[in-house]
Amino acid sequence: MRPAGKGAHDSLYFTYPAFTAPDRAHVLAREGCKVAIVGAGPVGMFAALTLARFGIASVLFDKKDTFNDGSRAICVQRSSYQALERAGAVKPFIEKAYGWTMGRTFYRGEQILEFEMPHSDSEKYLPMYNIQQQFIEQYLWDAVAASPLIETRWCSEVTGADDTESGARLSVQDTNGRYQIEAEWVLAADGARSAIRSMRGLRLKGDNFPGRYVIADVQMDHAYQTIRRALFDSKSNPDKTILIHRQPDNIWRIDYQMPDGQSEEEAISEDNIRDNVGRILRDIDYQGAWELEWWSIYSANTLALDDYRDGRVIFIGDSAHIVPIFGVRGLNNGLADAENAGWKLARVLKGLSDERLMDSYSPERRGATLDVFENATKSARFMTPPTKGWTVMRDAALSLALDHEWAGAFANPRQMEPFTYTDGGAVLSHTETAGSVKPGAVLPNERLSDDAYLSDLLGNGFTLIVLEEKDPAGLDALKASLLGLDPELECITSGHIRARFGAAGLSRLHERLGTQPGATLLIRPDGYLAGAWPTCVADVIVAQATAAFGRKETH
Amino acid sequence: MALNFADLEIVYEELARTLDRLSPSEREVFLCKLSLLMARDLGDLSRVQAMIQTAQNHLETL
Numbered sequence: 001m002r003p004a005g006k007g008a009h010d011s012l013y014f015t016y017p018a019f020t021a022p023d024r025a026h027v028l029a030r031e032g033c034k035v036a037i038v039g040a041g042p043v044g045m046f047a048a049l050t051l052a053r054f055g056i057a058s059v060l061f062d063k064k065d066t067f068n069d070g071s072r073a074i075c076v077q078r079s080s081y082q083a084l085e086r087a088g089a090v091k092p093f094i095e096k097a098y099g100w101t102m103g104r105t106f107y108r109g110e111q112i113l114e115f116e117m118p119h120s121d122s123e124k125y126l127p128m129y130n131i132q133q134q135f136i137e138q139y140l141w142d143a144v145a146a147s148p149l150i151e152t153r154w155c156s157e158v159t160g161a162d163d164t165e166s167g168a169r170l171s172v173q174d175t176n177g178r179y180q181i182e183a184e185w186v187l188a189a190d191g192a193r194s195a196i197r198s199m200r201g202l203r204l205k206g207d208n209f210p211g212r213y214v215i216a217d218v219q220m221d222h223a224y225q226t227i228r229r230a231l232f233d234s235k236s237n238p239d240k241t242i243l244i245h246r247q248p249d250n251i252w253r254i255d256y257q258m259p260d261g262q263s264e265e266e267a268i269s270e271d272n273i274r275d276n277v278g279r280i281l282r283d284i285d286y287q288g289a290w291e292l293e294w295w296s297i298y299s300a301n302t303l304a305l306d307d308y309r310d311g312r313v314i315f316i317g318d319s320a321h322i323v324p325i326f327g328v329r330g331l332n333n334g335l336a337d338a339e340n341a342g343w344k345l346a347r348v349l350k351g352l353s354d355e356r357l358m359d360s361y362s363p364e365r366r367g368a369t370l371d372v373f374e375n376a377t378k379s380a381r382f383m384t385p386p387t388k389g390w391t392v393m394r395d396a397a398l399s400l401a402l403d404h405e406w407a408g409a410f411a412n413p414r415q416m417e418p419f420t421y422t423d424g425g426a427v428l429s430h431t432e433t434a435g436s437v438k439p440g441a442v443l444p445n446e447r448l449s450d451d452a453y454l455s456d457l458l459g460n461g462f463t464l465i466v467l468e469e470k471d472p473a474g475l476d477a478l479k480a481s482l483l484g485l486d487p488e489l490e491c492i493t494s495g496h497i498r499a500r501f502g503a504a505g506l507s508r509l510h511e512r513l514g515t516q517p518g519a520t521l522l523i524r525p526d527g528y529l530a531g532a533w534p535t536c537v538a539d540v541i542v543a544q545a546t547a548a549f550g551r552k553e554t555h
Numbered sequence: 556m557a558l559n560f561a562d563l564e565i566v567y568e569e570l571a572r573t574l575d576r577l578s579p580s581e582r583e584v585f586l587c588k589l590s591l592l593m594a595r596d597l598g599d600l601s602r603v604q605a606m607i608q609t610a611q612n613h614l615e616t617l
Contacts, residue, residue, distance in 0.1 A: 389570070389573070389574030389576075390575070393571040399613045399614065400610075402612065402613050409560050410564070
């Protein structure tokens with residue numbers, strides 16, 4: 001919502017585009033597409049970019065005529081930056097967003113915790129970046145609009161998604177009329193209130209947490225670092241919680257638990273927003289002028305579909321799962337869903353993998369959601385305790401934290417590292433491990449020179465890293481076999497690394513990965529480790545990789 | 556030796572769930588029984604007395 005007298009997209013700092021429906025003759029002329037993506041929010045657009053990364057065309061539908069209103073999801077984590085980089089879309093984010101590594105938690109005005117998120121020189125990106133969702137959508141849109149493989153149809157509502165023998169038939173209503181279009185696959189990225197989900201008769205299951213939060217953006221010249229600030233039981237919101245985040249363009253996110261005695265309707269009235277925000281700003285010693293930009297309300301939920309795939313319809317992002325915001329995993333997990341579904345679907349459509357590869361999407365990404373639930377549930381129970389027992393324990397921990405540093409750890413927001421996949425078939429979990437890296441985990445990054453990281457060496461498709469001292473005898477034959485599995489395969493050897501980064505670079509890599517000479521790693525197109533072997537045993541690697549990612553004999 | 560944070564967190568969660576199962580009057584007795592059990596196991600009167608003092612800090616509401 002925005003202040004009285006302002007339009008829904010009348011922002012202090014952002015100009016929303018105005019899109020129109022596609023030309024009528026054009027939509028009627030096109031009968032089908034390989035992939036239809038429903039929802040041109042950040043997750044849908046990123047899915048289209050990921051498909052385009054592998055040469056797959058898609059048609060993107062959205063019923064809106066512009067981007068989502070308001071700043072919404074503002075925290076983009078390191079793994080998302082790496083995914084954006086792989087899709088060739090990270091540059092504008094680097095230029096605009098504010099990176100951060102630290103958080104401070106206050107109880108009754110006193111600092112009880114200062115935490116650092118895991119970070120080191122080995123990493124190319126910081127653990128977290130703050131940027132408004134409008135910019136996220138704008139930058140993704142710039143890339144989408146520039147791609148010849150993506151056709152976007154704005155003002156186009158998908159009103160039906162029925163199975164056909166070869167996929168699905170979508171019914172679409174746009175400002176010019178109705179039409180139908182066939183798609184081999186449908187990616188449903190249509191958000192928390194997914195219409196596709198309802199059309200398919202599917203429901204999210206899980207829990208709702210008590211407590212309502214208001215998020216309000218204000219523009220002000222406030223001198224404070226880019227960190228996560230959390231305030232418990234402050235003078236401005238007794239017994240309740242406040243989160244404060246800095247965003248580009250002098251915008252500050254004030255996220256506060258609704259005070260007792262205010263109904264939802266009262267809480268979101270402009271007068272109350274101004275009162276509450278004003279009180280909070282005085283509480284953090286901000287004396288200057290401020291302008292109210294936008295506000296919204298939310299509650300914490302842990303809800304997910306039982307299966308993220310329904311035939312040829314794949315659910316990505318909030319349509320598949322709703323997570324509490326405290327773990328900043330809504331958008332970040334949505335982007336990971338889009339990349340996971342995207343590279344697998346591209347392989348299936350190119351005939352490189354069987355459709356069976358898509359079976360691994362739901363176990364992997366639903367596993368990641370359940371992991372978020374576990375951590376975010378702990379955070380939500382601390383931020384908004386659901387019962388007397390959790391309230392008493394939270395208050396006891398906060399009270400102890402004023403005198404004891406160890407008790408502050410209960411207030412840690414647990415913003416986690418990417419989830420490690422264990423099953424689903426797209427990880428060769430039965431391989432032996434090599435070093436400290438395990439199949440299913442994200443390949444750790446390492447700085448190899450002033451301007452090059454391990455991640456920069458990875459290819460667009462699969463990457464084979466062979467850390468034998470000398471290139472093994474069968475390396476060419478191994479590469480040839482794996483090129484059949486992925487024509488884009490990139491192969492990196494110890495020899496390459498030593499030649500470019502010296503013996504020191506190679507030993508730094510071994511140290512980071514905990515590997516010995518001989519170790520051989522297969523990296524997936526999404527940066528996850530597919531398999532690891534202590535030595536380069538070509539026939540084993542080819543057999544396992546073919547079983548997981550290859551194409552079976554046709555019947 | 557102090558309990559590590561992961562174990563402490565398990566205690567935190569078990570206590571929260573236990574408090575939720577008890578009535579308000581039972582809670583107080585439960586917490587006192589637990590304190591006595593822990594004090595006996597700790598086996599150090601002066602430390603228990605110091606903890607009784609520490610736990611009284613910051614009880615007032617704002």
